[in-house]
Amino acid sequence: MSYRWLDEDSTISLDYKANQKTPFYEPIVNTFQDGGYNPNVSYHFNPDVSQYHYGVRHPMKPFRLMLTDHLVLAYKLYEKMDVYHSHRASREELLEFHSDDYIKFLESVTPDNVKKYSQYLKQFNIGDDCPVFEGMYDYSQIYAGASLDASRKLISGMSDIAINWSGGLHHAKKYEPSGFCYVNDIVLAILNMLTVHPRVLYIDIDLHHGDGVQEAFYLTDRVMTVSFHKYNGEFFPGTGNHDEVGLGKGKHFALNIPLQDGIDDESYIRLFKSVMEPVITNYKPTAIVQQCGADSLGYDRLGCFNLNIAAHGECVKFIKSFGLPMLVLGGGGYTPRNVSRLWCYETSIMTNVKLNSKLPETLPFRNFFQPDYSLHPNLGDRLDNKNSKRYLENLRNQLLEHLRFLRGAPSVAMNEIPPDIQNMSTDEEQAILDKLNKESEYDEYLESERQKMNDKDQARTNEQEE
Numbered sequence: 001m002s003y004r005w006l007d008e009d010s011t012i013s014l015d016y017k018a019n020q021k022t023p024f025y026e027p028i029v030n031t032f033q034d035g036g037y038n039p040n041v042s043y044h045f046n047p048d049v050s051q052y053h054y055g056v057r058h059p060m061k062p063f064r065l066m067l068t069d070h071l072v073l074a075y076k077l078y079e080k081m082d083v084y085h086s087h088r089a090s091r092e093e094l095l096e097f098h099s100d101d102y103i104k105f106l107e108s109v110t111p112d113n114v115k116k117y118s119q120y121l122k123q124f125n126i127g128d129d130c131p132v133f134e135g136m137y138d139y140s141q142i143y144a145g146a147s148l149d150a151s152r153k154l155i156s157g158m159s160d161i162a163i164n165w166s167g168g169l170h171h172a173k174k175y176e177p178s179g180f181c182y183v184n185d186i187v188l189a190i191l192n193m194l195t196v197h198p199r200v201l202y203i204d205i206d207l208h209h210g211d212g213v214q215e216a217f218y219l220t221d222r223v224m225t226v227s228f229h230k231y232n233g234e235f236f237p238g239t240g241n242h243d244e245v246g247l248g249k250g251k252h253f254a255l256n257i258p259l260q261d262g263i264d265d266e267s268y269i270r271l272f273k274s275v276m277e278p279v280i281t282n283y284k285p286t287a288i289v290q291q292c293g294a295d296s297l298g299y300d301r302l303g304c305f306n307l308n309i310a311a312h313g314e315c316v317k318f319i320k321s322f323g324l325p326m327l328v329l330g331g332g333g334y335t336p337r338n339v340s341r342l343w344c345y346e347t348s349i350m351t352n353v354k355l356n357s358k359l360p361e362t363l364p365f366r367n368f369f370q371p372d373y374s375l376h377p378n379l380g381d382r383l384d385n386k387n388s389k390r391y392l393e394n395l396r397n398q399l400l401e402h403l404r405f406l407r408g409a410p411s412v413a414m415n416e417i418p419p420d421i422q423n424m425s426t427d428e429e430q431a432i433l434d435k436l437n438k439e440s441e442y443d444e445y446l447e448s449e450r451q452k453m454n455d456k457d458q459a460r461t462n463e464q465e466e
């Protein structure tokens with residue numbers, strides 16, 4: 001636990017009386033039913049990230065991250081987790097996924113010299129959604145660095161759950177930015193986790209399809225991507241229908257759950273749990289990355305769902321209950337007061353505390369949260385639910401079909417992670433990697449043998465039919 005964060009933040013004035021009298025939270029005592037899971041949680045943040053501006057009219061407001069940090073701080077959640085000031089991702093770290101050309105472009109272009117680059121703007125998808133703004137590259141380095149730091153804490157075993165609310169920018173592609181996302185911190189973090197984890201499950205509950213992450217891992221079975229989102233073929237980014245399921249070795253290892261406007265708490269939670277429970281038990285991930293985009297909440301500036309903060313949180317709580325190492329990331333979310341309420345609430349879920357719904361008196365910018373000053377405003381009544389029971393039931397059945405293919409998928413390495421992976425040197429890490437590679441070669445051999453046997457069986461069946 002670190003109080004450094006509190007000391008450094010001069011905008012906080014703690015009123016002694018308020019401090020003494022307000023019960024900010026109650027610890028949740030885990031019962032047997034909860035599995036008694038008390039994870040070590042780390043919170044990765046860098047206050048610099050909220051200083052950047054995409055532009056006055058642009059819906060992405062990085063200051064939502066400052067509001068989130070203030071809420072987390074005012075509720076004293078730092079008492080329940082390790083708080084780390086994250087590093088900036090280096091150029092080399094970004095190149096683990098992104099192309100050299102693209103990173104060079106990001107590094108060099110500024111609002112002042114943008115004219116010089118006019119011939120490249122189209123190539124690099126620069127426009128209204130992804131403008132060139134002051135400090136764009138630094139901003140990207142900061143949020144990506146926090147996700148990498150978080151993934152390292154998970155890999156070393158120092159954290160069971162690692163949180164970076166500034167991350168989760170799921171649309172960025174290898175060669176270009178997309179949908180307000182410049183670098184894909186999620187892909188970078190997952191690539192890092194794959195150095196020790198045989199199987200990583202990615203879950204995306206942003207309003208938009210997690211296309212950048214899906215695309216990066218579309219051909220592999222070592223990462224399974226599952227995205228719940230609004231889909232009608234036109235809504236950004238235009239992809240994510242239920243028939244996008246992965247290709248080659250990755251076939252059946254991408255799942256898409258296309259939803260219509262106005263989905264409510266009850267139907268979303270029911271669908272989410274009934275899909276994710278069999279995904280986890282069949283795929284048996286060794287680590288989970290959860291993107292908690294807040295634009296799926298009701299009343300989001302760009303949104304069209306009816307979810308309340310408690311319902312969004314219920315999904316995250318459900319995934320947590322499996323007790324697997326988990327990276328928790330932010331994402332979209334364009335009504336800053338609700339984004340910050342949600343992510344503070346989800347931080348409390350991770351740290352096993354129940355927050356007082358009345359926002360602490362000591363909270364800076366408390367006026368942002370008027371008139372209710374509550375952690376749980378009603379966000380669930382804006383639109384009609386266009387997802388009929390029948391539509392959701394059919395969708396669920398289609399999805400469950402794919403899960404049949406996950407069971408014992410031959411090319412998936414079924415190795416357990418060695419228990420002593422903590423504090424290991426690079427040599428030891430390499431040895432584990434070599435071992436995993438060898439085992440996956442063996443798996444490939446088994447798969448080819450199995451294929452040969454199948455072919456023989458098929459030949460025999462054909463003979464009998466003739």
Ligand SMILES: [Zn+2]
Pocket residue numbers: 206207208293295331332333
């Ligand atoms: Zn989104």
